[in-house]
Amino acid sequence: MAIDPNVKFARLMEEYRVLFRRFVIVELELAATFCDRALNPHLPGEATREATQKEAHLCRNLNNAVKTYESVIRALEGSGQNIETDPEIAAHIRKVRSLLVKLRQSPLASDFAPTAAGSS
Numbered sequence: 001m002a003i004d005p006n007v008k009f010a011r012l013m014e015e016y017r018v019l020f021r022r023f024v025i026v027e028l029e030l031a032a033t034f035c036d037r038a039l040n041p042h043l044p045g046e047a048t049r050e051a052t053q054k055e056a057h058l059c060r061n062l063n064n065a066v067k068t069y070e071s072v073i074r075a076l077e078g079s080g081q082n083i084e085t086d087p088e089i090a091a092h093i094r095k096v097r098s099l100l101v102k103l104r105q106s107p108l109a110s111d112f113a114p115t116a117a118g119s120s
Contacts, residue, residue: 020079021086027072028092034065035099039106062103069096 038061072093076083083089
């Protein structure tokens, strides 16, 4: 017995929504992790780094966080999904934006000013 194409399409769309939502959350968690790594100089291996290495480390993690955040924002914009209806995604976005602001205020980040869409 064949499955009605409309039913099959509806199932596929629901699977897509679930997977897309999970992708967005994981990517936002990754962006937050990059921010945390850059903000926390007391992680293993950080105490022995020289200032230039610390600055490069901060800039690399900040750049990775911004790229990850921007990719999520682009994906959300292209998806047509309304993030205000998903409090978990909205909370993750607020957290990453807050961490990016903290990073940009860091003395080590003074010469590094990437622009993130929607992060101001």
